[in-house]
Amino acid sequence: MNRALVFIYIMVASPIVASWNPDAGYVPSLTAGGTPHTTSNPSRADKIMDGDDQTHWQSGSCFPRGFTSRPDLNALYNACALQKCSVTGDLSGTSMNSATDDSHYTGLQVKTNAIGVAGFTVRLCSTVRLRILTIKGIYGSGSTVTVNAITSTGRVAIATLTPEDNYKLIEVIPDPNILLSAIELVSNKTFTLTEIAAMSKSCYEMAWIDMGSLKEVSVINTKHWAGGNALATSLLVSQDGVEWTKVADLDPNALKPVYTRLSSPQNIRYIGVRHEVEEGDVKKVYVWEIKAYDYNGVFGSMPNATQQNNTLRNTFGVNGIWGWGTKSYSYLLPATKGPNLYAEVSSHARNYHNLNWDVTDPDHVPDYGKMANGKGTEAHWWLNWDKEYQAWVDAGLTVHGSVQFGSIPSSKWDDPYTAGYNFGYAYARHFGPTHGNGLIAAMEAGNEPWKYPADLYREILRGFSEGSKAADPQMTFLPAAFQADDPVSTSNYMGNHIPEISAPFIDVLNSHHYSFHHRNDGVRTAVHPEHPDSTFNGIRNVLRWRDANLPGKPVWVTEWGWDAPGLGEICATSECVSNEAQAIYGVRGLLILTRLGVERATWFFYANTEDCDTLFCRSGLTGSKAVDFEKKDVFRAFKSLFHHAGDKVFLQTIREDRTAYIYVFGTRSGTPTHLVAWRPDDVREAAFHTVLFSFTPDPSKAWLLTGDNETGRPAPIPTKTKSTWRMMVSVVPTIVKLN
Known part of the structure; x- marks a missing residue:
């Protein structure tokens, strides 16, 4: 019987969408389709623009010998092939080029001449100060090789090599005050020079992207890390790949994504991250991603403003829980506490309705009839949701039940579709407006089930949605909250969690939007809602996704808000804002969401959490139970807005x-x-x-x-x-x- 009802609903409610687009909200980086380049380890250069911030390019290391293969660092790179080398003896049976070919498996035999001197000289392209000279060779028994720096005034001995140095890579640090024009090795016996290299610049590593043409860029998103191996890191741009301009100093060890907003839009073709690397053996650095955007960044432009039909007061609601933090049924609370308190500013309340409060196994069917008769649920003998929700409704709140199951191991779902169908059917049939008691107006499948595989959630969603509609077509149904701006973050991406097959059963699209931003040091902070790089703007991507795939369906932001101290309750996290800011940003945020056409904006949370002071523990409209749920400034700010324009x-x-x-x-x-x-x-x-x-x-x-x-x-x-x-x-x- 239920399956027949589902079939009828599909025939009636199937939406008309020309082409389902799971990535409709995504704004591609301007670097997409470009060409990646790196100073070393080019085999992993593609990782800096693969769109995945979990993969990275790892540089080579300048030392002990990595710099020798880089013409930008090795002042003697291929010098012999460029005819800048000479020897005193003949070259029969040996190759001059072997001394500077970046191979430790070839070598130049430097022979003695007629007067018993074996000499090798390599000229530098210009007069320079060398930071380091590396030499590897084989020196005969009893021989001594003197390494001379050739200057404008003569020779300066800077090192002596003996047979004890055979096969060793010897590092020589010349006096930094000496200007050299050439390096000379002189011995009283024939010797083999395997490789000689010289570094005149400080070690650096760089990863950059050629976008193929000039593009107007306002925002550059990088993810990089030096692991303590860099003295400095900078963000560079260029029009031609030759002349580079530094646009920002980056924290070498930020690790988290960093958004750099340019002081003004720039027409550029090349974007690079450059690490100034500390000198030392095996010092490596990393770049995960380099992305670029126009002024609107990853979120895209604001949609055009149009008149809305929902009032400010009806838009605003609050997230609550059973008993509103009192550990008691809400109907037992005084009129100044629980749902009655929050109904002063809220039109609706969203409850975190734990599935495992109703059943001990997700494949079990909840018996709400038994619960209504005072015999509890399978999981809790004392639980009666009807009594709890009735108090919410009596307070004037419209109830939204967010059935959450993310804490249940995914392996517990033996038949996810059937389990979801049965639970959704029972829930809507009992609490819905048509056949049930009408206590719940909207039901949601999952809240934040982001630890579940996407294919498992899709089956649960399909079951929940079809079951709820078969039981009561008037029950508003919405999926869990997902984002639409980052397809690489597959755990909470809308595109791979909401399938086209479920579209006919979805009444509302759901998302969560807090206002975070990563500073240049990688630390995440909370910012004002209009900040151009705030995650609050992710609502724009969701709206575009809705317009493409569920046109005309409402969007609800079922979690948003700011954490703040107040009433003697501290806030100990980088995402905290001041008590004043929480109130002001809250009002501004609601006004923006209303302007964007968001039908519901449900604040998180009703109250501060009593036993913690970190993220999401100080986001309440009121203080915690410890301060008797005293109103915070943010509560009064919303109430003052509604006092003047709540019905507008x-x-x-x-x-x-x-x-x-x-x-x-x-x-x-x-x-x-x-x-x-x-x-x-x-x-x-x-x-x-x-x-x-x-x-x-x-x-x-x-x-x-x-x-x-x-x-x-x-x-x-x-x-x-x-x-x-x-x-x-x-x-x-x-x-x-x-x-």
């Missing part, structure tokens, strides 16, 4: 650039009622700037949404001359009521 929808942008973001909100009929403006900068940039813009309605009142109260702080009212507004804006959003 996004209408248009007036300005959206590096100087100011200015949005207009109003009624669904299109009447402007409010304007919101701010500077898209770090919250520490406290100055006000004056902006001028054209806008017909008149300003009436204005408030700064700082989060220090629930209505906003009165602000100077913008002035208007004819149709030109003059307004003071800062990093704090100012909301203006219109006449």
